[in-house]
Every structure is written in structure tokens, then in C-alpha cells.
């Protein structure tokens with residue numbers, strides 16, 4: 387099998403590119419998170435400033451991208467400006483497939499251009515093109531402008547918005563209009579390199595030496611996906627259905643995590659939006675599920691225009707919505723009209739902002755304003771109050787602007803930075819420096835986010851533990867064991883490029899056989915070892931950059947509301963974190979230090 391093992395290195399300072407073949411790297415680490423974590427350790431200088439030209443952007447796909455259903459994600463790793471540590475974010479759309487069809491398994495981008503540029507990849511033709519005319523445009527406008535760059539083949543465009551250009555530490559990179567490298571501030575790293583966009587056209591194809599074996603797997607997996615009810619929920623209402631189910635469970639973050647039930651949940655639920663605004667459902671390449679729900683958002687023209695005919699003339703745009711933006715910009719801000727919520731999501735799409743962290747920051751700002759920690763002097767005359775989506779839209783624009791006041795500059799640096807300057811740390815809801823996902827399900831969710839390499843609910847599915855063990859006795863060791871086991875297996879899933887939603891479709895035995903069909907030898911046991919090694923590599927990187935498990939702040943606010951496991955107890959959360967550290971240490975990770983605080987934490991049982 388001519389397994390692609392080609393890495394495209396791009397130097398934006400020199401304006402050059404080269405291809406390096408690394409068969410041994412892909413044989414061992416498969417692709418995605420495995421390859422990206424190794425490249426990050428090798429390519430990123432220790433303690434580098436995230437905005438230094440020498441700080442690399444690494445994006446790795448999978449050897450099975452586009453070949454099997456739902457194997458479609460690429461993993462980006464970089465030094466995050468938001469957390470000052472590991473940046474890891476995943477995306478699909480068409481980008482990983484186009485990259486693979488162009489003949490590349492990974493990208494390493496270093497350097498910085500003086501002028502705005504776009505990296506344009508047309509199979510083996512790689513160009514760094516001037517892109518001053520794209521600077522300032524929204525990702526959608528960039529995609530439209532670059533749409534004609536490809537020839538035949540699969541075409542994809544990814545770009546940052548104004549938030550990335552202006553160094554907002556939680557700006558994202560939008561992929562093919564409706565998908566995202568959403569978290570940890572990759573948009574600002576693009577901005578720091580003056581890299582506005584990457585356009586990829588792949589027409590080379592993927593050669594298979596065992597096409598019939600792969601075809602058998604394809605059919606089995608496809609049937610499992612479309613012929614059973616395993617994935618039905620993702621297509622029907624999709625993750626937006628979580629608004630009502632989590633509300634019922636008492637786990638829906640509301641009013642900056644003060645409560646876990648929202649009285650107006652019904653008004654912004656997935657079901658309500660589907661009934662009134664759902665326009666289409668779309669898929670990533672090679673996925674038969676189509677979980678990406680698009681709503682029609684209509685904006686009126688400015689007041690002086692279309693007088694008397696305002697009902698007739700409205701600008702229409704499609705906006706992707708899923709559970710996370712709906713909780714972060716909806717229940718968490720008490721926005722109870724779905725059009726207001728969709729407009730907030732739309733403005734994040736236009737500016738290129740991580741919706742979750744943006745929602746958490748607006749939640750903190752509203753409460754800080756309510757408590758008098760900030761006033762109109764700071765906000766520039768705006769009065770953030772719960773539910774006022776129009777004011778929130780204006781605040782997001784000011785955060786993303788090139789000319790912002792000291793207050794909006796602090797908000798642009800992230801929640802911890804704003805709370806350091808203005809106070810209100812107790813209700814500044816971030817974990818590991820980043821706004822958490824919307825699962826106040828219990829101990830697994832919060833502890834899992836704390837210990838997860840990228841501080842995400844997708845690091846180790848801690849929320850699933852809470853939901854699956856409701857009513858059982860609290861057991862710190864058991865929760866820690868679950869988090870370790872899930873994290874290690876998910877890093878195999880993420881090295882293969884499998885979408886998280888389809889993680890249950892692929893098991894260890896099947897993965898081992900699929901890899902054998904493309905010439906990668908891994909037994910189910912060695913896959914287990916590899917998952918552990920990837921987790922360890924990420925911890926190694928994080929410790930190298932100064933991360934300390936005991937220094938993570940658990941905001942008091944997260945201990946206040948009722949959850950399905952009752953009010954969360956800080957001591958019990960620390961028991962889980964200590965048990966997790968002990969497990970990793972037993973595996974050989976060097977976590978212990980002479981620091982008293984860490985010793986104290988480890989003594990908790």
C-alpha cells in the first residue's frame with residue numbers, strides 16, 4: 387500500500403515549501419493526534435511564545451481519511467495563546483480529505499509573512515500568494531473569493547476572521563464555511579503569521595493495494611451507521627436536542643453557571659429551532675450522518691433602507707448550530723429568543739470566534755457589570771444584562787476589533803486575564819484557561835476537563851461517566867480509571883481521524899484489522915499501548931511548557947449549583963485529580979515535583 391507519509395513543510399518567512407517523507411512516523415503513530423503530538427514535541431521550541439514566527443502550526447490527517455465512513459477529522463496542534471500551553475483542536479468538513487487527495491498526510495507551517503498571504507495547495511503545486519485583499523474579510527467571504535483557485539478534485543478553504551487577525555486569544559479557524567478548528571486560539575496564530583487562509587485542491591486520489599478488503603470494511607461500517615439506530619440521534623435533531631435533555635436532568639449551565647435549569651429552555655431548544663428555522667443538514671466528506679444543522683437567519687437592512695417594505699426585504703444567511711453554542715450563548719446568557727441566539731452564533735461565525743469561550747466571557751462580563759466590578763466606563767457605554775443579545779453582539783464586535791479599549795483588550799486575552807484585572811474570579815468559569823463545555827453533569831465532567839490534555843469534554847468523555855453511573859456511590863478511583871482509559875482510547879480514535887460521534891462504531895479489533903489492510907501493524911494490545919504513549923507525549927509537552935496539575939483553579943461558581951450528583955464538593959474533585967495523577971505516575975509519567983502544593987494534592991485519597 388503506498389501509504390501517504392508525506393509532510394508538507396511551509397516556511398512563511400522565506401516563502402518556501404518542501405516535502406519530507408516520514409514512513410516510520412506514520413507506521414508508529416498512524417496520523418492525527420499521534421503524529422501531531424510527536425511533531426509538536428520535535429518541532430516546537432520549548433517555552434516558545436505562541437506568537438513567535440518559530441512557533442509551528444501542525445495539522446495531521448489520517449491514512450484512512452475519505453476511505454472509510456466518518457474517518458474524516460484532522461488534528462491541529464500548536465502553542466495556545468489562550469492557555470499558554472498545548473493547543474489542540476480537531477476539524478473535518480472537506481479539509482482533511484482534500485489534503486489527503488492532494489497527497490499530504492500532515493502540514494507543518496512555520497515563520498511569518500510581512501504581508502497577508504494565503505497558502506494555496508493544488509496537488510504538488512504549492513504557492514504562497516499575496517492576500518491583502520482578503521484581510522478583514524469574514525471566513526465566508528474568503529471562501530467565496532478563493533473558490534475558483536482549485537481545478538478538478540476536492541476543494542477546501544480554511545481561514546481566520548477579524549478576531550484571528552486581531553489576536554483574540556480564543557479566535558478560531560473556520561473550515562469550509564460551517565466547520566471549525568474551534569478551540570484554543572488557532573485563529574490568532576494564523577493572524578500572527580499573517581496567514582489569512584489555506585486553500586487546498588486534491589485531485590490525486592488515494593491508492594489502495596487491498597481495495598476489496600477495505601470495501602468489506604466500508605460496507606460493514608456503513609451498515610452499522612445507517613442500518614442501526616447507533617447514529618440516528620445525530621442526524622435527527624442532532625446535539626441541539628441536548629438543551630432539553632440536559633435541562634430536564636438539571637445539568638444545563640444557565641446564567642453563567644449559577645443554575646442548571648433554564649426556565650426558557652423550550653424556547654431555544656433544538657426542537658423549536660428545527661421547527662422554525664432549520665434549513666438544511668450537511669455532512670463532512672465521507673460521512674453518511676449529516677449532523678451539521680443549518681438555520682436560516684434573517685437580518686433586516688439598516689433602518690433607512692427598504693422603508694415600508696421591511697417584511698419583504700431581509701438578508702438571509704445559513705448558520706450552523708449545535709449544542710455547545712446554544713448553551714454558551716443561549717441558556718448561559720439567558721437569551722431566550724432563538725433568533726437572538728442564532729444572530730449571536732452568526733456573529734461568532736463572521737468574526738471567527740470560539741463560541742464556548744465567547745459565551746463564558748460574556749457571562750462573566752454580565753455578572754461583573756451586575757455586581758459593579760465594571761461599569762459603563764469600561765464597557766464603552768454598553769449595559770450587558772442577561773438575555774440582551776443585541777448588546778452581546780456589539781461586545782463581540784468590540785472584542786474582535788483592531789482598535790479596542792483596555793477593557794475589550796482584556797476580554798480578548800481571555801477570561802482569566804479579565805478576572806485578574808477586574809476581579810470576579812469566583813464566577814469566572816474557565817478550566818485550564820478555557821471555557822468549559824455545557825455539561826454540569828457531575829464529578830466526571832469537571833474533573834475530566836481539568837485533567838484532559840486539551841481541557842475538553844471530548845478529552846475523556848467524563849460527562850458520560852456521570853450520566854451512566856447516576857445514583858451510584860461516588861468513587862474517585864473508579865472515575866479516575868475511567869478517565870485514563872477513555873483518554874487513551876480516544877487518542878487512537880483521534881489518530882485515525884474518526885469523528886468523536888462515531889467513536890463507538892470502531893473497536894480495537896476492527897481498527898487493528900483495518901490498519902493491517904493498509905500495511906500498518908498494530909495488535910489490539912499495541913493500540914492500547916500507543917494510546918497511552920500519545921497521552922504521555924501530550925503530558926510531556928504540557929509539563930515542558932510549565933503546566934501543573936495542582937495549579938488549575940476550580941472556580942467557586944462550579945461548586946454552587948445543584949447537579950445530578952448534588953452540589954459538587956471540591957475535596958471530592960481533588961480526590962479524582964489526585965487518583966488520576968497517581969495512575970499516570972504508575973505508568974511512568976513524571977508528574978511529582980518537590981512542590982508542597984502538589985504533594986498536598988497527591989496525599990488526598
Ligand code: SF4
Nearest residue numbers: 669670673675677885
Ligand atoms: S457525524 Fe457530523 S461532525 Fe462527525 S463526520 Fe459526520 S457530519 Fe461531520
